[in-house]
Amino acid sequence: MKITEITTLLGGHIVCGKARAYISVQYGFAADLLSDILTLETEGILVITGLCTLQTIRTAEMAEIDCVVIARGKKVSPAMKDLADRTGVILIEADCSVFKASGILYASGLQPIY
Amino acid sequence: MKFEFDIVDGDFAKAGTASSQVKHLLKQLNVDTKIIKKTTVAIYEAEVNVVAHAIGGGKLLADINLERIVVEVVDEGPGIEDIARAMEVGFSTASPQVISMGFGAGMGLPNMRKNSDELEVISDVSGGTRVVITNYLVA
Ligand SMILES: Nc1ncnc2c1ncn2[C@@H]1O[C@H](COP(=O)(O)OP(=O)(O)OP(=O)(O)O)[C@@H](O)[C@H]1O
Ligand SMILES: [Mg+2]
Numbered sequence: 001m002k003i004t005e006i007t008t009l010l011g012g013h014i015v016c017g018k019a020r021a022y023i024s025v026q027y028g029f030a031a032d033l034l035s036d037i038l039t040l041e042t043e044g045i046l047v048i049t050g051l052c053t054l055q056t057i058r059t060a061e062m063a064e065i066d067c068v069v070i071a072r073g074k075k076v077s078p079a080m081k082d083l084a085d086r087t088g089v090i091l092i093e094a095d096c097s098v099f100k101a102s103g104i105l106y107a108s109g110l111q112p113i114y
Numbered sequence: 115m116k117f118e119f120d121i122v123d124g125d126f127a128k129a130g131t132a133s134s135q136v137k138h139l140l141k142q143l144n145v146d147t148k149i150i151k152k153t154t155v156a157i158y159e160a161e162v163n164v165v166a167h168a169i170g171g172g173k174l175l176a177d178i179n180l181e182r183i184v185v186e187v188v189d190e191g192p193g194i195e196d197i198a199r200a201m202e203v204g205f206s207t208a209s210p211q212v213i214s215m216g217f218g219a220g221m222g223l224p225n226m227r228k229n230s231d232e233l234e235v236i237s238d239v240s241g242g243t244r245v246v247i248t249n250y251l252v253a
Binding site for chain 2: 032033034035036038051053054055056058059061062063064087
């Protein structure tokens with residue numbers, strides 16, 4: 001599923017990595033625990049989280065997560081933006097809950113990892 | 115090639131900078147992407163543990179040749195009381211501050227084991243902790 005399409009479905013907006021938003025991801029994963037994200041071995045993952053910290057971005061970099069959706073209307077900090085820009089992580093802000101974002105994307109065909 | 119990076123305790127804004135630099139080094143060496151990922155994840159968990167659990171910070175020492183990378187992550191305490199227990203999924207003594215940063219699930223050490231070819235954890239409560247991760251670079 002294309003990042004642009006995902007952004008529209010969530011009524012969110014891309015705060016970092018707009019130029020790469022044409023790429024597609026195959027899998028979705030929701031987590032508020034960073035070690036959970038670090039256990040993933042698949043490629044082409046989008047993570048939905050309510051954890052809006054610099055470490056969320058750092059973890060995405062390490063785990064090679066293509067795109068992170070920050071749910072629950074939380075606002076990305078300038079430091080997070082800067083790190084996402086430097087590491088190529090696409091960042092989306094969305095007002096809905098993690099549950100709703102997951103439901104919408106699952107129903108639209110984004111696959112679970114397990 | 116040998117590299118040394120400082121790890122500052124309690125500074126979650128900087129946690130991961132050493133691992134990130136090692137990742138870049140491995141990319142420059144054209145190491146297989148799967149091996150880069152597992153190595154980065156293992157050393158990042160070790161680096162975060164120093165930030166989260168150690169007092170006084172520590173160091174990350176990387177030694178890379180064509181065949182393998184050896185990363186030593188060392189700190190000066192307080193050490194791990196029961197290493198076998200710490201290696202279990204779910205065991206954590208993380209503070210509320212660490213938990214608020216998204217860590218403290220007790221998954222770091224098991225995750226390090228999964229992502230390293232060889233893992234050594236040496237620790238005692240009078241000294242500090244030394245984690246040695248060895249990964250082979252040829253797929
Ligand atoms: N460098 C260290 N110094 C002191 N104690 C440590 C160190 N590394 C790990 N520990 C101890 O081992 C426990 C388990 O570590 P582990 O990395 O598996 O989980 P965690 O750090 O608590 O949570 P997570 O890694 O899932 O965020 C820690 O909670 C801590 O008690
Ligand atoms: Mg840990």
